[in-house]
Amino acid sequence: MRTFRSFAVLPAALLAFALSTPAQPPDGSRFAERQLAQMKESLNLTADQEARLKPILEDSAKRTLAVREKHGGAGEGRPSREAMQEMMKVRQETDAKISEVLTAEQKEKFEKQREEMRQRGFGAGKRGGKRGGGRSQ
Numbered sequence: 001m002r003t004f005r006s007f008a009v010l011p012a013a014l015l016a017f018a019l020s021t022p023a024q025p026p027d028g029s030r031f032a033e034r035q036l037a038q039m040k041e042s043l044n045l046t047a048d049q050e051a052r053l054k055p056i057l058e059d060s061a062k063r064t065l066a067v068r069e070k071h072g073g074a075g076e077g078r079p080s081r082e083a084m085q086e087m088m089k090v091r092q093e094t095d096a097k098i099s100e101v102l103t104a105e106q107k108e109k110f111e112k113q114r115e116e117m118r119q120r121g122f123g124a125g126k127r128g129g130k131r132g133g134g135r136s137q
Contacts, residue, residue: 028061035061042113043106052101060094 035057040050064087071083079087095114099107 032057
């Protein structure tokens with residue numbers, strides 16, 4: 001009987017925990033944090049570079065979310081041509097700002113990573129390409 005009570009209480013406790021845990025902020029900050037962590041690892045960023053890149057990535061995430069909201073929200077089918085163009089402009093401006101912070105060697109590696117993503121069908125510039133393919137590392 002004691003085991004049954006434990007199993008009955010567990011779902012209620014999990015639900016209470018889930019409801020008390022704050023949702024992801026709508027400003028895209030978690031996406032920016034993940035992107036910064038990935039860049040830190042793949043490009044061997046210095047602490048100064050991390051500090052300079054964080055606001056650039058946060059601004060990019062906010063601007064991208066604003067474009068999505070402006071054009072009907074995220075997850076509602078394929079973005080319109082206009083939305084894709086606006087998001088591509090945000091990405092290009094962000095990449096230019098990122099490049100100003102990186103060393104020549106890091107820029108080369110960053111640009112190579114971006115090109116690989118485009119070839120796999122992620123990011124701006126390749127409509128209709130493969131989507132959702134496995135991540136290779």
